[in-house]
Amino acid sequence: MQRYFIDAGSFGDHQVTIGGNDAHHIVRVMRMRPGDKVIVTDGETREAVAELMTLSEGEVTGEIVELREMSGEPRWRVVIAQGLPKGDKMETVIQKGTEIGAAAFIPFQSERVVVQYDGKKEGKRLERWQRIAKEAAEQAHRSKIPDIHPVLSWSALLEQRERYDLAVLCYEKESAAPSRGLRETIREADLIGEARSVLLIVGPEGGFTEREAAEAEACGIRIAGLGKRILRTETAAMVGLTCLMYESGEMGGR
Incomplete structure (x- = not known):
């Protein structure tokens, strides 16, 4: 799945919002549709799988369907x-x-x-x-x-x-x-x-x-x-x- 970093304020309890160039990438480059899934993280404490709901070049929203452990960083x-x-x-x-x-x-x-x-x-x-x-x-x-x-x-x-x-x-x-x-x-x-x-x-x-x-x-x-x-x-x-x-x-x- 594609992965996107989003602001902490765009990471809600049940939904996420992806904007800017990432929204453009999802719609125009990846050509995703409602129902497709992406990984989102705020780069600090939260990471989740989100199922896309609404898509436009300026903003994409998704429903959180799975919370994930943040495990992509080395020990050192x-x-x-x-x-x-x-x-x-x-x-x-x-x-x-x-x-x-x-x-x-x-x-x-x-x-x-x-x-x-x-x-x-x-x-x-x-x-x-x-x-x-x-x-x-x-x-x-x-x-x-x-x-x-x-x-x-x-x-x-x-x-x-x-x-x-x-x-x-x-x-x-x-x-x-x-x-x-x-x-x-x-x-x-x-x-x-x-x-x-x-x-x-x-x-x-x-x-x-x-x-x-x-x-x-x-x-x-x-x-x-x-x-x-x-x-x-x-x-x-x-x-x-x-x-x-x-x-x-x-x-x-x-």
Whole structure:
């Protein structure tokens, strides 16, 4: 069944209302009819199967026929901090990261970021990124839509460390040292089997400078490699996230 996120105010005791682009999608793209069923969630506490009753391009109503358990979220809350990449790579990170299970995304500036950041365009860019996260969350049957944070400076990102049980910076110069790989770093942190929060920090195309790596380590951020191969920035984010999901037991790990 198709899945849609709706506002809490549109989620009644017996009926739900779906509006905006989602209503258009139901009527014009999916060509649904009264009697068809969809999954709706408010992204917080409620999820249900609804049988459609009335349909128009502006608004669709449905009757709740089954309440469901919200079970689409991983045990670990993993946030990806991504150095701003070129082109549409950030969109790829958000889309695929949402599918795999990322809880949020923090774009940031660092020394080797080559993208010319324009604060005037940030609102539209964040809106687009949030829309991509919503669509990916619906496709992947997530229970919540990941948050997209405003772009942070490098120093502001380092200040985020204290909010997480573990923060890891993926640094390619550590790739030749197996004892400092991501798997070992996770297990040394003794997170297995617990509901934890993890910040995964991935650099832009040029990676991190030695100074940045040293600053991160001084803040209590652990340095880890992702193997012997040099990965593209968007690939590194997905590999690191997948490793964390596996180690948390999300994909049959410990």
